[in-house]
Amino acid sequence: MNSTETGSAAARRVPGQSVWQRELPADPDGLSERAVAQLERYSGSALARLLRFMGMTTLEWEAHGAVVRDCHGQEYVECGGYGLFVHGHSHPLVVEAVRRQAATLAQSTRLLPHLQQAELSAALADVCPGELRYSFFCNSGAEAVEGALKLARAHTGRQGILAAQDAFHGKTMGALSASGKAMYRDPFLPLVPGFAHVPYGDAEALEAEARGIASEPGGLGAILLEPIQGEAGVVVPPPGYLALARRLCDELGALLILDEVQTGVGRTGEWFRCQAEGVVPDILATAKSLGGGVMPLGAFIATPECWQPFDESPFLHTSTFGGSPLACAAGLAALRAIREEGLLERARELGRLLGKGLGEIGRRYPGAISAVRGEGLFWGLDLRSEGVGGLMLSRLLGEGGVLVVYSLNRPNVIRVMPPAVATPEQIEFVLEAIDTAAREAEALGGEL
Numbered sequence: 001m002n003s004t005e006t007g008s009a010a011a012r013r014v015p016g017q018s019v020w021q022r023e024l025p026a027d028p029d030g031l032s033e034r035a036v037a038q039l040e041r042y043s044g045s046a047l048a049r050l051l052r053f054m055g056m057t058t059l060e061w062e063a064h065g066a067v068v069r070d071c072h073g074q075e076y077v078e079c080g081g082y083g084l085f086v087h088g089h090s091h092p093l094v095v096e097a098v099r100r101q102a103a104t105l106a107q108s109t110r111l112l113p114h115l116q117q118a119e120l121s122a123a124l125a126d127v128c129p130g131e132l133r134y135s136f137f138c139n140s141g142a143e144a145v146e147g148a149l150k151l152a153r154a155h156t157g158r159q160g161i162l163a164a165q166d167a168f169h170g171k172t173m174g175a176l177s178a179s180g181k182a183m184y185r186d187p188f189l190p191l192v193p194g195f196a197h198v199p200y201g202d203a204e205a206l207e208a209e210a211r212g213i214a215s216e217p218g219g220l221g222a223i224l225l226e227p228i229q230g231e232a233g234v235v236v237p238p239p240g241y242l243a244l245a246r247r248l249c250d251e252l253g254a255l256l257i258l259d260e261v262q263t264g265v266g267r268t269g270e271w272f273r274c275q276a277e278g279v280v281p282d283i284l285a286t287a288k289s290l291g292g293g294v295m296p297l298g299a300f301i302a303t304p305e306c307w308q309p310f311d312e313s314p315f316l317h318t319s320t321f322g323g324s325p326l327a328c329a330a331g332l333a334a335l336r337a338i339r340e341e342g343l344l345e346r347a348r349e350l351g352r353l354l355g356k357g358l359g360e361i362g363r364r365y366p367g368a369i370s371a372v373r374g375e376g377l378f379w380g381l382d383l384r385s386e387g388v389g390g391l392m393l394s395r396l397l398g399e400g401g402v403l404v405v406y407s408l409n410r411p412n413v414i415r416v417m418p419p420a421v422a423t424p425e426q427i428e429f430v431l432e433a434i435d436t437a438a439r440e441a442e443a444l445g446g447e448l
């Protein structure tokens, strides 16, 4: 991650952003050290300690498309971003829309309506399945889930929410209550009451618990699931699992909420993952790539029927910044870019290349990799141990020239999530780097 380590990535030379606009600093080491020291002093020392430990103290400096450049001039192919970069970095259509909007009407008066929110809600309804039509805009995934949970309780008048173990829905109190990892929940107990968790993908457990909660006095208001679990390590449920959740909700009078914050807006080669499963939720939460990788933007979208509490009282759920002209302009450009540039098809094509390559790597190095899972441009490498993960991560971020992320709720899974604007050559570059990292990790075998 520093200037002396760039050799082999530079020799392979694929990342390939042609025109960098921002000059590199004269003293990248000094600048990086100053920034990390400031973080340490003003943002708490834990993050800075971790960055130093991982050798990740170089500053991200500029990024376009699938390529990021640090302040030392090393280039990386973006395969991380926690799902944010379906469009890559600084997509020109999105940047131009934001630039124009910022110069004219950036924020709303919150008294008068504005065009961008109206158009984005129509555009979203157009790409959402079934009767999902009414949108509320917010600024993050956690807020989208919070709003969805509130709507479900207000609509059904019931308290019970059934979610999945290891699920990740965000870290505000409601979203955290739905999340299924004790480590992130325990320091904040008691959380919002009424939440229960079942093992993800286990149809019997889902059905038994849903029926159990429905028979209790609070009742079952909603089942909340990710269509593919992200932070749990890219866990794809067995076929029919989401359809079962749909049937149970219909039978028990509960709402199905799908959290497509990470899987949505093209990540798996569909607008939303539920479309591949043929399942339509009552409420869909999304964020991340909805802002085109440029603006913070989240939304929950529901059927008109579910919306009735908000129809009766439009100020029941509000946000000052949510749905600003600036964010909505980015959202509109993001959806337009997907359409005009065929990014769904591209995600599917690149996804086939990536999935095939990762599968081969998994079979080649069984001592390092225990499973490879994913869909479209959303893949997880399940590693034999966290030690293997640490080694591969630092190899990839260093000489490998590839940014990947580990999984919050399952740290031995590395996620590989390239943008849909990546080139096949960049995907091959990523596969080569992962192959090298896995080979080295396997060679160390039991030492990890």
Ligand SMILES: Cc1ncc(COP(=O)(O)O)c(C=O)c1O
Binding pocket: 082, 139, 140, 141, 142, 143, 145, 168, 169, 170, 171, 226, 230, 231, 259, 260, 261, 262, 263, 287, 288
């Ligand atoms: C499925 C899912 N839901 C919700 C969130 C929370 O999103 P945010 O970090 O924007 O609050 C995330 C973030 O990773 C996520 O993956």
